[in-house]
Amino acid sequence: MQGVSKVYPDGTVGVQELDLTFAAGELTVLVGPSGCGKTTTMKMINRIIEPSTGRILLGEDDVTRVDPNLLRRRIGYVIQNVGLFPHQDVRANVGTVPRLLGWDKKRTRERVDELLAVVGLDPATFGRRYPHQLSGGQRQRAGVARALAADPTVLLMDEPFSAVDPVVRERLQTEFLRIQDTVRKTIVFVTHDIEEAVRLGDRIAVMSEGGKVEQFASPAELLGRPASPFVADFVGSDRGLKRLAVTGIDAADLEHPPVVRVDDDLAAARAAMQGAGARWAVVLGPDDELHGWISQERAEGSGTVGAAGKRMEAWVPHDATLKTAFAQMLQLEAGWVAVLDGSRFLGVLTPESLHAALRRSVEGTAPETAGAALTTVG
Known part of the structure; x- marks a missing residue:
């Protein structure tokens, strides 16, 4: 978008x-x-x-200069209330744009079945159901499948999960992240919920009244450096906690307690802990x-x-976020959480190492220390 405005x-x-x-x-x-x-x-x-001014380029094409009906067939669109046609079953709804593009029946059916499976709706079970026979979450999934049907270049989503x-x-957010990991579409997603924005977005544009972009950044940068x-x-005074959800676990974050083997005798375990000055071992x-x-x-x-x-109850996979690890600590009242690659042990996160990891994620951010800036009154 280059100099785009609406007056x-x-x-x-x-x-x-x-811009x-x-x-x-x-x-x-x-x-x-x-x-x-x-x-x-x-x-x-x-x-x-x-738009009143500016250019909108889709690749090299200026979309302000093409037939809008043809343009919309290249862009998927998902809205808050889904917008499925009530008189058509799910299969017909999902196949709407391919039919408009002149696809033959076999190709359309194969594409519809493929996408229903991708969004978690079994074609044999849901293909012949009508929108009123679906739950709200199922209708939303069908709406996403319809938007993806013709393999659009861009997918627009206007508060799709708010209803x-x-x-x-x-659950829909989790499912959508799974779908996006598979299809890797260019998506513009509108929401008023900063929690949803942080969870889903690769980049976030925070807008203020009058259509001004205040900041355009990754979730971690947005939360760490408003x-x-x-x-x-707008992001809230608890943005430090929100950062946990967008900060992954790095090998450098892990601590390495003493390790003993399941077949070792207890004397060897005592020696390992005493040698490390530790009260416990993995x-x-x-x-x-x-x-x-x-x-x-x-x-x-x-x-x-x-x-x-x-038995070790508190553990997370190595690709989890710090939020997941912190949640495990709280839920299980654990002093540390093991980090695994499959079943292989990599190390542990403690409250201290978790806090250090969070600070590293926003290295360079001025610390928000209580009393750091005092104003004398009177």
Whole structure:
């Protein structure tokens, strides 16, 4: 989008001059309060709303100079209330754009079946159902399948999950991330919910009243370095906690407690812990698979580590976020969480190492210390 704006006949500015680039294969979120122009911005991309100024390039094509009906067949569109045709079954709904493009029946049916499977709707079960026979979440999935049917270059999504309850919404977000990992579409996603933006977006544009972009950045940068007081206020004072959800676990974040083997005798376990000055050790199998842990107290006497050790309940996969690890600590009241690659033990996260990892994720950000800036009154 190059210098794109929308000014209405009465002089109201819906969107100021926008210069934004949406990277291929990425999900870009437009987020902001009601009336800030995010939906107007999105609708200008497929010319449901005509821009007043500027150019919108889809690849090398200026979409402001092409037939809008042909343009919309190249751009998928998912709206809040799905918009499925009530008189058509799911299969017919999903096949709408391929039919308009003149695909033959065999190709259309194969594409519909493929996409229904991708979005988690069994074609044999759901293909002949009508929209009123689906749950809200199932209708939303069918809407996503319809938007993807003709393999569009760009997918526009206008608050697609806001009409369902929070539990279903979280499931749909998870499912959509799985789908996006498979199809890697260029997506423009509108929401007013910063939590949703942070969870889904590769990049986020925070918009304020009058269609002004206050900041365009990755979730981690947005939360770690708000560009203006407006952005800081919008993302919330708990943005440090929100950063946990967008910060992955790095090998450098892990601590390495003493390790004993499941077949070791307890004397060897006591020696390993005493040598490391630790009160507990991780118990591993022959291929470094995690078996559990053992404390100094449980290592007293004779016998094997396998018989005296305890099962490890608190663990996360290595590709989890710090938020997942922190949640495990809280839920299981654990002092540390094991990190695994499959079943292979890599190390542990403690509250201290988790905090250090979070600080590294925003290295260079000025610390927000209570009392750092005091104003003398009177």
